[in-house]
Amino acid sequence: QQPVQSPQAVILREGEDAVINCSSSKALYSVHWYRQKHGEAPVFLMILLKGGEQKGHEKISASFNEKKQQSSLYLTASQLSYSGTYFCGTTGGGNKLTFGTGTQLKVEL
């Protein structure tokens, strides 16, 4: 089943913070976060694994609550370049990565 992301869209002023949430109805093994700008390929941001391991960019932070099957992506001191659609993807232990419907983020001056 497709994970649910919230909010669907958010508009920030440069320098503001945002949190994007991802929730699944089934047990998760890993959560992946990607950002996609219009007309471009998704770009890897972070992966969080069951057990606490994380891999990702230094300026990106995220959390993974295994019991609640939820993950949150934290964007701090937003920049214009943060604009795009953020997708979370989840796996339940197999190889299939199921993406959420995305959160559109727009950062304005």
Added chain:
Amino acid sequence: DSGVTQTPKHLITATGQRVTLRCSPRSGDLSVYWYQQSLDQGLQFLIQYYNGEERAKGNILERFSAQQFPDLHSELNLSSLELGDSALYFCASSVGPAQPQHFGDGTRLSIL
């Protein structure tokens, strides 16, 4: 540049036709994934290969098939094309399962 190469960049064809999309993964990556992204839609997982073997299957239509060759490049074959198959098709690669996936620039398929 992700290191994943997809060809062609654009493909325009008619209903009922057959096309082949090609993907070369990043050097060293053994896993290849195919995704479909329709207009303003999310990424729909189609299929995954690891070192030549099919490892996972998503909502891939029977008219679609894929394979990964010994040199690790992969091809996605779409046949009996319908208008609804118009979409952006992405290939991604990773070292292995549960590892970061790196996406190619995609092939935009337009069915007329």
